[in-house]
Amino acid sequence: MNATPEDIARAAALLRAGELVALPTETVYGLGADASNAQAVAKIFAAKGRPADHPLIVHLADADGIVEWAREIPKEAIALARAFWPGPLTMILKKEADVSDLLTGGQDTVGLRVPDHPVALALLRAFNGGIAAPSANRFGRISPTTAAHVAEELGESVALILDGGACQVGIESTILDLSRGEPVILRPGMIGADAIAAVIGRRPRLPQHAENAPRVSGALAAHYAPRTAMRMASRAELLDPIDPTGEHAVLSHSVESPGDQPGPWIVSGPDVAHFAHDLYANLRALDASGAQLILVEELPPDAAWDAVRDRLGRAVVGSGGE
Ligand code: TXA
Ligand code: MG
Numbered sequence: 001m002n003a004t005p006e007d008i009a010r011a012a013a014l015l016r017a018g019e020l021v022a023l024p025t026e027t028v029y030g031l032g033a034d035a036s037n038a039q040a041v042a043k044i045f046a047a048k049g050r051p052a053d054h055p056l057i058v059h060l061a062d063a064d065g066i067v068e069w070a071r072e073i074p075k076e077a078i079a080l081a082r083a084f085w086p087g088p089l090t091m092i093l094k095k096e097a098d099v100s101d102l103l104t105g106g107q108d109t110v111g112l113r114v115p116d117h118p119v120a121l122a123l124l125r126a127f128n129g130g131i132a133a134p135s136a137n138r139f140g141r142i143s144p145t146t147a148a149h150v151a152e153e154l155g156e157s158v159a160l161i162l163d164g165g166a167c168q169v170g171i172e173s174t175i176l177d178l179s180r181g182e183p184v185i186l187r188p189g190m191i192g193a194d195a196i197a198a199v200i201g202r203r204p205r206l207p208q209h210a211e212n213a214p215r216v217s218g219a220l221a222a223h224y225a226p227r228t229a230m231r232m233a234s235r236a237e238l239l240d241p242i243d244p245t246g247e248h249a250v251l252s253h254s255v256e257s258p259g260d261q262p263g264p265w266i267v268s269g270p271d272v273a274h275f276a277h278d279l280y281a282n283l284r285a286l287d288a289s290g291a292q293l294i295l296v297e298e299l300p301p302d303a304a305w306d307a308v309r310d311r312l313g314r315a316v317v318g319s320g321g322e
Contacts (some may be wrong), residue, residue: 002163003145013125014159015040020047022136022150023123024164025115027088027172027189028143028280029150030059030133031158038100041132045102045156055105056092056132057173060114060136061124064072065314069110071096071132076200077178083199086116088173089191103132109179135172140318142224142287145170145280170277171311176204181302188307190276224280224311225318226287230294232316244313249291251282253299264289272304279308283315294319 003011003024009022018040021032023152031047033040035058045052058069063081066073070093077091095110104110115121124131135143136150136158149161155161174189176196185193197203211318228249238255246262253269266282269275286294296312299305 002165003122005122007160007162008119008122008126011123011160011162012128014075015123015129015131018043020044020157021123022147022158022161023120023131023133024117024147024162024167025120025133026061026086026117026168026303027115028145028167029136029147029161030115030120031129031130031136031150031154032059032133032320034127035059035103035132036100038102038104041100041102043157044132044134047154048134048137050134051139052102053105054134055101055107055109055111057111057113058103058130059120059124059133060112060130061121061128062086062114062287064177065114066112066315067128069096069099074178076183077201080176080178080196081114083106084191084195086121086188087114087191088116088169089113089196090173090175092175092177092179092186093238094179095170106221108175111175115169117164118260119162127236133166140223140225142226142280142283142315143172145277149281149284166281167279168277170281171307174307188310190273190307192303192306194303202275206285222318222321224283225315225321226283226294227277227320228287228291228294229320230296230316231319232312233295234298238295247292249286249294250297251286251294252297255297263291272300272308275305276308279311 015034023032033044072094090111090113092109092111137143137153145167148163150161175183175187185204248263250265257265266274268278
């Protein structure tokens with residue numbers, strides 16, 4: 001972890017001056033701007049190439065900040081903040097009147113989260129305000145989980161990249177909409193429906209088709225996508241000698257390379273935490289390997305893998321495009 005107290009002070013000053021700063025969180029790296037400065041927020045959309053109707057998450061130093069951004073805050077939000085913050089849960093709440101439309105994509109709600117990363121928390125405390133931050137990738141591409149990935153994605157358009165090492169969780173936060181009376185998971189993450197139900201006493205539902213689009217870009221059918229074509233493959237397929245030409249790359253959670261496989265073969269797992277932690281770095285490496293096709297082993301069916309399944313499904317749909 002390389003960010004020093006001086007780096008953090010500089011980053012806070014840059015945010016105050018309306019510049020963009022990339023910051024590590026426990027999920028993925030974020031592209032941060034002063035959430036209360038509309039011009040700074042506009043720079044995020046320009047840097048990412050992100051459509052204006054996709055709202056940004058506001059990151060806070062602690063749960064006390066909720067009242068500055070949201071109104072009509074349900075008791076369930078307070079209970080969830082106590083249980084999971086700092087941590088990989090974003091809550092969608094009705095927004096305070098003065099929260100800018102630019103930030104919320106013109107909606108009446110705002111997404112809030114307290115990230116669980118010492119560098120992010122130190123920056124939030126030094127800055128002493130909300131930091132708007134989407135994942136620090138170009139729109140539709142693989143989210144960055146190291147400072148080097150951020151430099152590859154957005155190097156030119158960010159004033160400073162704070163290095164906080166590799167992200168612990170590795171995939172984006174769970175997004176829970178609490179603004180409609182009934183809790184709805186808009187984007188699955190490593191905090192699952194069961195864990196949420198254990199805190200609030202009712203099970204959040206998953207959105208109906210298209211209910212959350214385009215509000216959650218992660219809900220677009222194609223997202224998180226490598227440039228190389230990609231598809232799921234069964235365990236049986238991977239146990240066969242599939243690729244004499246060396247044009248295939250493999251990402252598996254359970255099957256070792258047969259040895260005579262000439263293309264790159266990554267085994268990641270067997271547990272989901274490990275698989276998620278390395279997922280985006282692995283997709284980047286396989287994408288850069290020169291392979292013509294990335295084969296990903298079909299995932300275990302249990303709910304613990306749902307968030308990873310969601311990301312891979314969208315990556316498959318988006319893969320191979322330019
Ligand atoms: O783990 C994360 O959530 C990372 C780190 C940096 O915190 N951030 C992240 O941001 O994934 P982003 O912008 O890449 O994805 C956030 C998603 C977007 O799809 C956005 O549309 C949705 O959250 N979102 C934000 N505010 C919303 C709102 N008010 N209503 C519905 N969806 C919202
Ligand atoms: Mg994103």
